[in-house]
Amino acid sequence: MLNRASEASNVLKGHIENNNVIRIISHNDADGISAAAVLANALKEEKVQFHTTIVPRLKEDLINQLRHEKHDLVIFSDMGSSFVGELNSFKCDVIIADHHQVSDVEAESNVVHINPHLFDIDGSRDLSGAGSSYLAVRDLDKKHLAYFALIGAFGDMQGQDGFTGVNKLIVDDAKQSGNLEIHDGLKIVSKSSEPLFKSLAYTFSPPLPGITGDLEGSTEFLERMNLSYGIKFSDLGEEEKDILKDELIKINPDIFGDCYTVPKEIPLLRDLEEYSYILDACGKNKKFGLGLSIALGEREKALKTATDLQRKYRDQLVKGLEWIKKEGSVNLSHIQYLYSEDKVLKSVMGTIASIGLSINLLDDSKPVLGLSRLHKDIKVSGRTTRQQVENGVNLGKALQDSSNNFGGQGGGHDIAAGAMIPFDSKDNFLNLVNDMVEYQINND
Ligand code: C5P
Ligand code: C5P
Ligand code: C5P
Numbered sequence: 067m068l069n070r071a072s073e074a075s076n077v078l079k080g081h082i083e084n085n086n087v088i089r090i091i092s093h094n095d096a097d098g099i100s101a102a103a104v105l106a107n108a109l110k111e112e113k114v115q116f117h118t119t120i121v122p123r124l125k126e127d128l129i130n131q132l133r134h135e136k137h138d139l140v141i142f143s144d145m146g147s148s149f150v151g152e153l154n155s156f157k158c159d160v161i162i163a164d165h166h167q168v169s170d171v172e173a174e175s176n177v178v179h180i181n182p183h184l185f186d187i188d189g190s191r192d193l194s195g196a197g198s199s200y201l202a203v204r205d206l207d208k209k210h211l212a213y214f215a216l217i218g219a220f221g222d223m224q225g226q227d228g229f230t231g232v233n234k235l236i237v238d239d240a241k242q243s244g245n246l247e248i249h250d251g252l253k254i255v256s257k258s259s260e261p262l263f264k265s266l267a268y269t270f271s272p273p274l275p276g277i278t279g280d281l282e283g284s285t286e287f288l289e290r291m292n293l294s295y296g297i298k299f300s301d302l303g304e305e306e307k308d309i310l311k312d313e314l315i316k317i318n319p320d321i322f323g324d325c326y327t328v329p330k331e332i333p334l335l336r337d338l339e340e341y342s343y344i345l346d347a348c349g350k351n352k353k354f355g356l357g358l359s360i361a362l363g364e365r366e367k368a369l370k371t372a373t374d375l376q377r378k379y380r381d382q383l384v385k386g387l388e389w390i391k392k393e394g395s396v397n398l399s400h401i402q403y404l405y406s407e408d409k410v411l412k413s414v415m416g417t418i419a420s421i422g423l424s425i426n427l428l429d430d431s432k433p434v435l436g437l438s439r440l441h442k443d444i445k446v447s448g449r450t451t452r453q454q455v456e457n458g459v460n461l462g463k464a465l466q467d468s469s470n471n472f473g474g475q476g477g478g479h480d481i482a483a484g485a486m487i488p489f490d491s492k493d494n495f496l497n498l499v500n501d502m503v504e505y506q507i508n509n510d
């Protein structure tokens with residue numbers, strides 16, 4: 067795969083030398099924004115012009131529009147692998163730097179396709195879209211940008227239990243460049259920007275059952291230790307920090323572990339995992355440009371807007387988790403599902419499904435599909451656990467095949483996937499996914 071990545075670097079070099087304007091299309095989540103950030107930062111340093119567009123998903127009309135734009139190079143990051151056929155017919159050069167599941171269509175000579183799945187590497191765990199994008203520029207002497215690949219990996223939940231595979235190589239690059247330090251610490255969020263009860267309640271990874279997503283539970287926990295819940299973690303005395311650490315470790319030992327930090331960054335963005343959560347909040351609130359501008363170095367006002375968005379987003383996540391707690395999920399024999407027509411829940415459905423599994427609000431022995439109604443369609447977000455994937459479950463495949471069956475579209479990763487289906491086919495779709503998951507487990 068590194069050879070394939072070098073091919074991409076070579077193509078890029080040619081276009082940089084020719085001073086061509088480079089077109090970048092990326093995905094709208096934390097990983098996709100980080101992917102765009104690696105590419106944009108690299109091109110900015112090379113003093114070439116680029117034009118970036120961030121989209122929720124790649125659709126035919128965008129592809130057709132790009133086909134008619136007069137660019138010499140289009141880069142698709144954190145997306146594109148399922149459109150190789152269409153991109154083959156482009157008259158210009160194309161680089162795909164993706165990590166979603168691939169189809170059987172082979173890339174032609176105008177397309178350089180970087181994707182871990184092409185090399186039997188696990189794209190849901192060992193390399194993110196930002197990682198693929200980083201590999202595409204790595205040979206241009208860009209190891210100091212490697213940390214953006216790790217932000218993307220955190221955004222796609224790849225680093226929370228430690229990095230594996232190609233991600234580990236990227237960690238080494240980042241360390242070598244001096245832009246990454248790894249040290250032991252308490253992995254709670256917003257240590258110097260939020261009161262302690264919120265820092266704990268908004269810590270979703272690793273999960274703290276009884277505290278995660280539960281502001282009351284978090285407050286009670288702190289009161290039991292006689293710690294002031296309104297104080298910030300960074301303002302606690304050393305002894306208090308130790309007491310808190312010991313009590314949190316009793317709930318989840320993973321709460322103390324490796325923290326990945328960029329020493330040159332401001333405190334708010336210094337921790338890579340937290341950086342990804344800020345980009346995630348921008349993405350989920352449709353402020354993709356804001357996220358990208360932060361990653362390109364904009365500070366003050368941009369960060370204030372982003373942290374306000376993050377507060378709103380966290381509030382929505384908590385409401386979403388409360389909704390799951392109250393309503394529960396509907397169980398079929400091999401899957402469970404959530405359904406809502408609420409606008410706010412729609413934007414957090416995938417995330418609360420994932421957190422719901424991790425804090426056991428949902429039975430983690432079955433994949434969960436979060437369904438949101440959008441007029442005549444339903445948006446589906448599927449999430450499952452590593453354990454279920456080891457049992458044979460592949461949600462990306464199940465959602466792709468089942469949605470296609472009803473004229474919809476879907477795909478993603480084994481552990482996390484999504485689809486769009488016509489509203490009328492809801493029940494038949496659910497039954498088909500249920501059957502497919504049953505088949506996957508029985509035929510593993
Ligand atoms: O489109 P993209 O690949 O960036 O999205 C991957 C999705 O999978 C993210 O929403 C990420 O949080 C989710 N995921 C997960 N658990 C994992 C790996 C990925 O929920 N272990
Ligand atoms: O929707 P998606 O699966 O992308 O969710 C990824 C985001 O959700 C992360 O960036 C993070 O904000 C949050 N999350 C988390 N812990 C989990 C699951 C999701 O912090 N266990
Ligand atoms: O939308 P959501 O965060 O649930 O998406 C989870 C994963 O499924 C992402 O990797 C996304 O790119 C993929 N997906 C897809 N086709 C869709 C919806 C989502 O491939 N129609």
Ligand code: ZN
Pocket residue numbers: 097098144165194195196222
């Ligand atoms: Zn991704």
